[in-house]
Amino acid sequence: MSEKKLRIMVIDDENIVGKRLKPALEKSGYLVETFEDGETALARYDEEPFDIVVTDIRMEKVDGIEVLEKILAKSDRTKVIIITGYATVEVAREALSKGAFDFIAKPFKPDDLRTIIKRAANELRQ
Amino acid sequence: MGILEKLWPGREKRIGAGDIRVQTIRFRKLLENANGLLGLFDDGHEKLGGDYILDSHYVASLVDGIIEKLGMIVHDGCVLSPGDTETLYARYDEHKTVANGFIARSKEKTAVPKPTAGSGSEPEDPVGFPEYRLLADVLEWCNGETSGRTVMDLVKQSVVRGLQELDELVSLEERKKKGVLLEAPGGGEIRAIELWAGSEAFMPRPARFDVNESLPLKLLLMGAGDSPDGSGSRWTALVDRDELSLSCMDEGKIFRMDVTASGHRNLDYVFLFADKGWEKKHDLPGEFRIESTDRGMLAWMFDVPVKAIEDSLITIGRTLFCATS
Numbered sequence: 001m002s003e004k005k006l007r008i009m010v011i012d013d014e015n016i017v018g019k020r021l022k023p024a025l026e027k028s029g030y031l032v033e034t035f036e037d038g039e040t041a042l043a044r045y046d047e048e049p050f051d052i053v054v055t056d057i058r059m060e061k062v063d064g065i066e067v068l069e070k071i072l073a074k075s076d077r078t079k080v081i082i083i084t085g086y087a088t089v090e091v092a093r094e095a096l097s098k099g100a101f102d103f104i105a106k107p108f109k110p111d112d113l114r115t116i117i118k119r120a121a122n123e124l125r126q
Numbered sequence: 127m128g129i130l131e132k133l134w135p136g137r138e139k140r141i142g143a144g145d146i147r148v149q150t151i152r153f154r155k156l157l158e159n160a161n162g163l164l165g166l167f168d169d170g171h172e173k174l175g176g177d178y179i180l181d182s183h184y185v186a187s188l189v190d191g192i193i194e195k196l197g198m199i200v201h202d203g204c205v206l207s208p209g210d211t212e213t214l215y216a217r218y219d220e221h222k223t224v225a226n227g228f229i230a231r232s233k234e235k236t237a238v239p240k241p242t243a244g245s246g247s248e249p250e251d252p253v254g255f256p257e258y259r260l261l262a263d264v265l266e267w268c269n270g271e272t273s274g275r276t277v278m279d280l281v282k283q284s285v286v287r288g289l290q291e292l293d294e295l296v297s298l299e300e301r302k303k304k305g306v307l308l309e310a311p312g313g314g315e316i317r318a319i320e321l322w323a324g325s326e327a328f329m330p331r332p333a334r335f336d337v338n339e340s341l342p343l344k345l346l347l348m349g350a351g352d353s354p355d356g357s358g359s360r361w362t363a364l365v366d367r368d369e370l371s372l373s374c375m376d377e378g379k380i381f382r383m384d385v386t387a388s389g390h391r392n393l394d395y396v397f398l399f400a401d402k403g404w405e406k407k408h409d410l411p412g413e414f415r416i417e418s419t420d421r422g423m424l425a426w427m428f429d430v431p432v433k434a435i436e437d438s439l440i441t442i443g444r445t446l447f448c449a450t451s
Contacts (some may be wrong), residue, residue, distance in 0.1 A: 012181070014182060014257075015179055016179075016180075016255050016257050019255070020255075024179075056380050106184060107181075108179055109178055109179070113179075
């Protein structure tokens with residue numbers, strides 16, 4: 001019997017990120033949904049939880065840290081990966097201290113994110 | 127009178143206006159900023175390849191970095207050679223306007239391209255995305271085909287301008303006969319001046335200077351070997367342990383080189399200003415990027431392992447002191 005596909009949520013207010021990540025991650029066998037704001041993403045998460053959440057840190061209204069906190073409050077099983085911008089090491093450190101699985105800085109290669117997601121997937125399957 | 131002096135007839139005479147070491151250090155700072163700027167160009171070209179996922183913040187940040195570095199380069203060029211700075215600053219202002227236009231574009235919400243027919247998914251090819259089109263336009267502005275109006279054109283102007291004043295100062299220093307006189311391979315001579323020495327120093331005790339104390343000079347001379355049939359050229363060299371600024375003092379010859387070989391990749395570079403076609407005559411190592419100006423050839427090598435810097439110095443030294451150089 002084949003393994004159930006992991007569900008990944010990508011949140012970034014720059015739509016190019018979701019548009020490019022979705023096909024890249026689907027090729028690796030994941031189910032991917034993309035969102036351009038934290039509010040809509042959290043509402044969708046309430047309808048149906050995701051295994052992995054990849055979220056930009058700087059967004060209007062609901063930022064990545066708030067997404068991280070709310071997701072982990074709903075389910076500590078979900079792995080949250082933070083996308084940081086430029087020179088935001090401090091923010092990345094804060095995200096890790098709040099329970100983020102890992103972070104990746106923009107611009108990045110899809111393969112670099114796939115590696116982090118693979119690690120997260122391995123932990124989820126243990 | 128040095129050859130560079132001849133190239134700029136009628137320019138304002140400011141001989142003796144500055145300390146050769148202070149001005150050389152400033153020129154080297156200008157080159158470091160130019161290296162940083164070229165590094166930003168390279169970063170943009172790498173990202174444009176499509177392997178990376180980027181957003182409009184990246185492009186805006188790149189434009190900010192470029193205009194900041196360009197401002198520092200123009201400033202140093204004007205401080206080194208203060209006459210008629212208006213033209214350079216006016217060009218810089220034009221570039222700032224262009225940069226502001228790019229940043230405004232980066233904030234526009236533009237429609238994303240439609241999915242490829244039949245793919246059932248969003249397009250992976252980044253070329254159609256507005257962020258990549260913007261990045262392509264930024265790189266065209268930096269160093270594209272629009273001759274005379276690019277960022278690189280203003281960098282070249284600033285570098286050449288800085289060299290004008292330095293040439294005068296080096297010539298003056300040579301006439302004063304300061305520094306330590308060393309034998310160069312092939313019957314020439316090098317007048318060596320400490321780059322970072324205090325104002326009283328200027329190597330008062332010639333016997334104490336050892337070329338082995340300056341790695342770039344040592345490697346150049348190592349490459350030259352004994353060269354019994356050398357050119358017999360005269361050189362002025364501002365030297366430090368890891369740094370060298372070398373100028374040829376012969377009539378009719380244009381050659382200047384600035385080097386840092388510290389072992390730290392982000393600091394090390396080789397810069398050359400020479401007669402047009404110098405690289406063709408002397409097999410300039412492939413890592414150099416060449417830019418031509420109406421005054422001569424500019425060549426840069428940076429962001430390479432220190433071994434590449436060292437090898438290039440040996441190669442350059444091999445041809446620099448021989449009879450055909």
